[in-house]
Amino acid sequence: MSESLTNFCKMPLKIFFWAFLLKLALSASDHFTYNGFKGVNLSLDGLAGITSEGLLRLTNSTMHEQGHAFFPVPLRFKRSPANNVISFSTTFVFAIFPEHPMLGSAGFTFVLSPSKDLTKASPNYFLGLVNPTNNGNASNHILAVEFDTWYSPEAKDINNNHVGIDINSFISNQSTSAGFTSDYDGKFQNLILLSGKAMQVWIEYDEINMQFNVTLAPLWTPKPKIALLSSTINLSGIILDNMYVGFTAAVGTSYSYHYILGWSFKIDGKAPELNLSNLPPLPQTSTSFKKNQKILSLWLPLALSVFVLITAAAVLVTAAKKKKFSELHEDWELDFESYRFPYKQLYTATRGFKDEYLLGIGGFGRVYRGVLPASKVEVAVKRVSHESKQGMREFVAEIVSLGKLRHKNLVQLLGYCRRKGELLLVYEYMPNGSLEKFLFSETKQTLDWSLRLQIIKGVAYGLQYLHEGWDQVVIHRDIKASNVLLDGDMNGRLGDFGLARLYDHGMAPQTTNVVGTLGFLAPELARACKVTTSSDVFAFGAFLLEVVCGRRAIEPNKQEMEQVLVDWVFTNWKMGTLYETKDPRLGKDYALEELDLILKLGLFCSHPLPSARPSMRQVTQILNGDALLPPLLPYQCHFSDIDSEVNKGASSFVAIDRTTLKHFTY
Template sequence: MEEEYNLQTIVKQKTMTNFCKMLLNISIWALHVKLTFSANEDFSYNGFKGATNLSFDSLAAVTPDGLLSLTNNTTHGKGHAFFSVPIQFKKSLAGNIISFSTLFVFAIVPEYRTFSSDGLAFVLSPSKDLSNAWGESYLGLLNKTNDGKPSNHIFAVEFDTALNPSHEDINDNHVGIDINSLLSNYSTPAGFRSDDDGQLKNLSLKSGEPMQVWIDYNGQNMQFNVTLSPLWMPKPKTALLSATINLSSIILDYMYVGFSASTGMAYAYQCILGWSFKTDGKIPELNISSLPPLPRTTTPSKDKSKDISIWLPLSLSVLVLMAVAAARMIMVRKKKFSELREDWELDFALHRFSYKQLYKATRGFKHEYLLGVGGFGRVYRGVLQDTKVEVAIKRVCHESRQGVREFVAEIVSLGQLQHRNLVPLLGYCRREGELILVYEYMPNKSLDKFLFSDGESTLSWSQRFWIIKGVASGLLYLHEDWERVVIHRDVKASNVLLDGDMNGRLGDFGLARLYDHGGVPQTTHLAGTVGYLAPELSRTCRVTTSSDVFAFGVFLLEVACGRRPIEPEKAEDLQVLIDWVLANWRKGTIMETRDERLGEEYVAEELELVLKLGLLCSHPLPTARPSMRQVTQILHGSIPLPDFLLNQLNTKDSAFVKYEGSNAYVMSFTSMSSDSLVFSGR
């Protein structure tokens, strides 16, 4: 019995010992798994000599100096380097992407600076095996068959040194964000944003100089940032490329992270000098001083002679083909960019733009650059390539050569106007049958878009009153404070543009007339927009500062009432804005004409002042209208409204103040759309 008991005791002890050993093994295994996963979340390489957990294929390798070279002196090749263990990018059942960041230093050392070597990319891929991907313009990421397919689950940031039209590249030196395709979803020229002025400073990706890249993704707000800078500079405060991207359907639970690169007709050493990566946390900094040196591309003299023997015949063949093609294209391009130039225009050379400049600024006057269409032509937004200045380019029909010299002289003179409430006129260009005017671009476009367009946010009364006073100040400058008198001839809401701070700026000087102070303006054919034309113009055809004041009066009523000067679709007594406001004033209900979108958020005294001043400025008698200096003083409260002139307007029996009679010529046009109510002019 005792022996049986001892045997049972021994069995129990052995069983317990084995169980403890099993628990210990499980604990060690779990700790190993945890440590392995932690390594996957956070790694850093200050050079790659003796580096582990990396896998390479094709041309990629680590040099004896510890440089990760994705490509070498091989043309038409590709190379890949990945962290060998997949990284977990989704931790929740909802499938949300966790935040991640990477920092690396790269350099592209080309064989020839004049030939592109295609480029490299940081990539997230479901597989390390990209053997079916093509090199050259596909950067070793995809091929022609699968390019663009959602099943790829490829996400990459490319650093491209080749201009490939089939991928709609913006230039041969850009950074792009690629999702399942080599056609970038977002791209920008390579460079960095200066912390001093926020301006873009260009960087050449194939300069052979090392550069730092920070790539950050915030999983909560889905903000993706790419920041680039020279090696010697700390991380800029503003990212080079920012976008809001939902990666939940693109990135899988586990993905491999790494690099891909390719070469074309010319080779390049596309190198990674150091690399850090981290999920959910601050990324480890690199030790710049410990990074390996870059390779040299100089070759022995015998290799150079071999290169020459290959490249010289090829270059000659290319030159012959280019010469033939150029000969055929010269006539086409000459016609495409032909301009009308005469000897007298030499005096205005500094203010003349070439048609080619403007064509490139608008990418061929594409429809997506169209800002608007008016009675005299189309207006396009553009960016001048040499200065990167945003401009508005107006193409004006111009059929007659009579008076062109005087007109251009006036345009150049108007380019000298300098006032905070005027849109700067930068210059002009002339083609057969067409005149092109170039203005500074106003980002908030025209005032009428806020007053009349559905869906646009309306303006508060304080904004409207500020704009009114600004336009009045600009007109005063034109009429009295500049070296010559300028009659604008087309004052209206659609010609008042809003800058970035919502300041009103009077623009479009295509109809302007100039004369000396004390002089008499010449007669001219009737030109302007129906509804803004002073009644006396139909008889005298002589524009004056008073005719501008009339148009300004209509403009005041536009802004206060939120209505166009003529609306043919309304009842007869409501069609003409001036008549409607005047009738309400005579009934004592002038405040009921205010824009309903203002609600109750307005200053009653200011609004009533603007309505009455609008009626006074659009008085049928030119001599009864105030000057722009008086208008400005009234708006600023320096002088009161002249009651006796207002009382004349309130006298129903006075035929000479009857708007219906003085504007009879206007009503004949009420069947036309308001956008086309423009008389032909120069």
């Protein structure tokens, strides 16, 4: 046989040999199982790391940061470039520990990415996936499943506890509230992602039906038969031949610890089951810590009693100290235990409520800056006097409910503490203080027009969320510049929910006492005493004029026609001198059409007839340019002509004495 023929015969053997080695190499890396991560080689960056117990920790107590963890080598998801994406599946166990039980963060994702270097992505609601410049680009080739514990309007989130499917963007193509459908009774059961409890996820893609399923359940619960999310997606144009698999996580103004306990993955088959018994233990939860405190509190009085017999002096010292940090506890408060702060903790955080920690004094209490001893988180503590027990249970229940609100333009209410004659409300700390100081203080730097507009829009978004975006309707009842706080990025965040009231969607609000601030109270409150979303809109209108005009809603020292801000702006509008009401400190640094819009919108919102005012949804549409501001007519903007208009049949508004109206409104 010739040499050339011999070489030709050997070629298939060589090709077969190398093909066999390639298949062997691929089969070795197309699946893996980690029952804990001790000694595991993962590609980590940012906040991600592996704890000594073997937990994969994606984030820590650092805020406004992100973490990434990837399987170190890419996996082949297509048999050839022309083929569809191969079926794959994964399962993992996770747990999320927030800094406070009532405060979520941005969340985490399971992701398929063409690169394991996502360090150019952004934290916060971008989830460490993308950034503002590449968000939504088809060239990203990213597929992710997000587990989000923060409500973000920018991400079009449905709530602050959801699971979503993300394609090339932080905005989910499809999302739903976290939970599972019980195989036992077919009922859907909610799961709280930031509960600190371990949960298991199953993610599967079927190449034949192009079916993408996400299933969630508590740990030790068998995989439910009904998937939480199920979507038909052709992944061929999204997933490339070779992709990295892993996790991303991000935190924002608050932090959360995102842990992965175990993880398995397989291409072209079912992911291997995890050995749940071998998963590493989670850190001690705050609930466990509180249980230990309760056990200790049962034995401590006995020990003190023995100590009393030894020395009377020690008894006196201990009694004095106990009285100093005494709190008011009742049985009904057990339902709210996880939202209650120990008084001693708040006392320590504020250095005993010293004057140098005083942030401000309002009509309903003093506010102090504090740093929580354990977490080093900055908070604002408001001390409110209360003497009557009547309605206290309902009031605390509302406080706890309000603490569940999640929106980037609301100041987070973290919890409460109750002592005899005193209620303490704990809020997220805003480093730049109140908007009032920037508008009315001569020592503060003047806000430019772009910042004022940014703050106005932010407060509008937050108020729309209160009225329409939560489980219940929330009436704030005290919207004004002093209750708008500024975060580190000078975003406006509506705070101080001490007067807020809640009622169910579709239900009529109950009659209540007329409370609030003069200059912001809607005129109908004088006769009906029922707060509504419309009365909030009236106050928002006065707030808009505060921001644009740079003056308070009521200024008694000015001439009579200039004392009431809404009246003064209205009068100038009728005279054709509307622009003369703007804050003189603005100079020429503003857009005239924007100035015109905000001033007229303020008058529109502060219309004396509730039915004529816009909803906050309409307000945000007008601010965003998605809707036009209706034309204003003189009699539509001021209550001085209401009586005559009622007589003409222009309105069904029941006219009342103008003096009474003026007293209650201004």
